[in-house]
Amino acid sequence: MDIFGGSIRFDSVLNSLIVFKDVGFWAFDWEDDMNRAPNHGTVLHSMSCATIQINKDHNCHNLAGKPIPPSEMANSDHPRLILHSFLSPETCKELQFIHKSCSTIGYRQNVFSTTLSHLIATNSPHLILPFIPLREKLKEKVEEYFGCEYELFIEFTGLISWTKGASIGWHSDDNRPYLKQRDYAAVCYLNSYGVDFSGGLFHFQDGEPATFVPMAGDALLYTADSRNIHSVDEITGGERLTLTLWFSRDKSHDEDFKLISFLTKIPLNNPDTRSNVCLPLPASQNMYWFPPEQSATYQSGFDIRCARLHVLGYQLYSTNARLLADEHSSREFSDIILEPLHVVRGNDLFDYEFANILHLLQAVQFYHWKSPELKQSEVKMKPTKIISVSTSHQENIQLLKRQLLKDLHLAETIFSSGNDGERMEHDWVSFSGTVGLWEDYTSKLWHNLVSRLPNWIANQSIFLDQAVE
Ligand SMILES: O=C(O)CCC(=O)C(=O)O
Ligand SMILES: [Fe+2]
Numbered sequence: 081m082d083i084f085g086g087s088i089r090f091d092s093v094l095n096s097l098i099v100f101k102d103v104g105f106w107a108f109d110w111e112d113d114m115n116r117a118p119n120h121g122t123v124l125h126s127m128s129c130a131t132i133q134i135n136k137d138h139n140c141h142n143l144a145g146k147p148i149p150p151s152e153m154a155n156s157d158h159p160r161l162i163l164h165s166f167l168s169p170e171t172c173k174e175l176q177f178i179h180k181s182c183s184t185i186g187y188r189q190n191v192f193s194t195t196l197s198h199l200i201a202t203n204s205p206h207l208i209l210p211f212i213p214l215r216e217k218l219k220e221k222v223e224e225y226f227g228c229e230y231e232l233f234i235e236f237t238g239l240i241s242w243t244k245g246a247s248i249g250w251h252s253d254d255n256r257p258y259l260k261q262r263d264y265a266a267v268c269y270l271n272s273y274g275v276d277f278s279g280g281l282f283h284f285q286d287g288e289p290a291t292f293v294p295m296a297g298d299a300l301l302y303t304a305d306s307r308n309i310h311s312v313d314e315i316t317g318g319e320r321l322t323l324t325l326w327f328s329r330d331k332s333h334d335e336d337f338k339l340i341s342f343l344t345k346i347p348l349n350n351p352d353t354r355s356n357v358c359l360p361l362p363a364s365q366n367m368y369w370f371p372p373e374q375s376a377t378y379q380s381g382f383d384i385r386c387a388r389l390h391v392l393g394y395q396l397y398s399t400n401a402r403l404l405a406d407e408h409s410s411r412e413f414s415d416i417i418l419e420p421l422h423v424v425r426g427n428d429l430f431d432y433e434f435a436n437i438l439h440l441l442q443a444v445q446f447y448h449w450k451s452p453e454l455k456q457s458e459v460k461m462k463p464t465k466i467i468s469v470s471t472s473h474q475e476n477i478q479l480l481k482r483q484l485l486k487d488l489h490l491a492e493t494i495f496s497s498g499n500d501g502e503r504m505e506h507d508w509v510s511f512s513g514t515v516g517l518w519e520d521y522t523s524k525l526w527h528n529l530v531s532r533l534p535n536w537i538a539n540q541s542i543f544l545d546q547a548v549e
Contacts (some may be wrong), residue, residue, distance in 0.1 A: 099542055146188040158287030161225050166299035172270040173449055174210050175323055179239040181445040190246040194239040200342045203361040204527035212544055218266045218325055232327040243494045247314035250285055253304035261328040262304040268323040269294040277318030285309040318369040318497050336542045348530055357522040361439035365414040385437045387491035388486040393423040395477050399533050413483035418537035424477055431465035447514040464512035
């Protein structure tokens with residue numbers, strides 16, 4: 081059936097009417113329509129506020145193609161907006177790489193987070209760069225849609241992941257005295273329901289859509305007040321990852337101000353002399369020990385960095401581990417991983433010394449990100465030596481594993497993906513080349529940061545300046 085020059089079909093699975101058009105998707109007032117058509121890119125959904133069309137440029141228009149006056153949006157009972165495919169698949173993967181190599185224990189049980197201040201504090205300030213254009217674009221969208229141009233400050237930017245058992249009941253995002261400054265929320269989904277995790281559906285208590293199904297690239301914008309009471313179902317498997325921002329009208333809650341003050345403290349001649357790149361420095365051990373309430377003893381639970389390596393099929397080898405006897409506490413083992421380490425897979429020990437656990441984890445996660453599309457011609461060859469794991473190596477590897485993954489089953493439950501592809505294909509030649517590509521990626525971002533920083537400091541604001549490259 082043809083409508084407005086597009087085609088229309090009723091999707092019984094999604095229980096929604098979908099109109100396919102080249103330019104984007106039409107939206108109508110329609111009952112019960114949490115819906116999507118990820119393969120078509122054109123989805124119909126209803127907004128309680130108005131009948132609108134959202135073009136691929138994500139601007140809001142009515143059916144006559146005229147922009148919708150912001151006042152109309154602001155007057156809705158439940159002001160909210162869904163932007164499908166707001167982030168590209170590549171951006172989702174890059175943010176996933178950052179989170180899986182830098183995250184710490186989060187603010188609630190079974191939740192992990194990567195904040196921009198944490199990236200700066202762990203000697204990875206260059207990793208805030210991929211966030212900058214996204215923060216700008218999201219702030220623009222929120223201001224445009226809710227009609228508050230030039231009024232907002234970004235209060236918080238972070239990557240947040242939820243794993244098995246995590247959930248949140250009905251709430252508004254400003255529902256605590258210390259959260260009253262929050263005016264708007266933007267949640268961008270970096271992976272997909274039914275593919276990367278199960279459970280974790282988002283619900284609004286009132287208005288449409290009643291349920292939102294997280295899909296990689298989609299963004300959900302809503303007011304942080306009681307007009308948008310929402311909840312998230314318990315995650316039943318996998319890791320659900322979002323880029324979450326809150327916006328405030330209150331300048332005293334401007335995140336940029338705090339971040340710039342941290343950034344001014346980092347030495348700009350930073351790159352490590354050995355590899356000539358900025359190497360990450362781990363924060364304190366309790367930020368990486370799961371579950372958090374037992375962090376004082378380290379007698380149960382696991383180190384989240386080692387767990388992330390384990391689920392991808394990697395182990396650690398330390399030349400220092402053999403100095404410690406079995407009965408020593410894991411606390412000392414957590415010190416060992418701040419020192420040089422080797423990566424092991426199966427019976428192969430890769431003869432390259434990583435500076436510490438975060439350096440090693442970043443290299444592995446970078447390989448995980450890049451290897452599917454890696455062309456041999458892009459790989460910068462480094463001499464690779466693989467050592468066959470001996471019995472004494474094996475004791476060393478098992479000792480570290482026992483001490484840092486006390487509860488191996490729990491570690492696997494928390495980090496094993498719903499997606500079986502997690503245990504990826506591996507070859508050492510590509511891996512070795514990717515270590516070189518990781519260095520290139522890191523130093524490019526680092527130089528980019530160094531060239532932008534003076535402008536940020538002068539303006540007390542973090543922004544993209546086209547003139548600086
Ligand atoms: O991740 C989501 O979909 C929303 C999470 C949420 O409601 C919150 O963090 O306040
Ligand atoms: Fe929320």
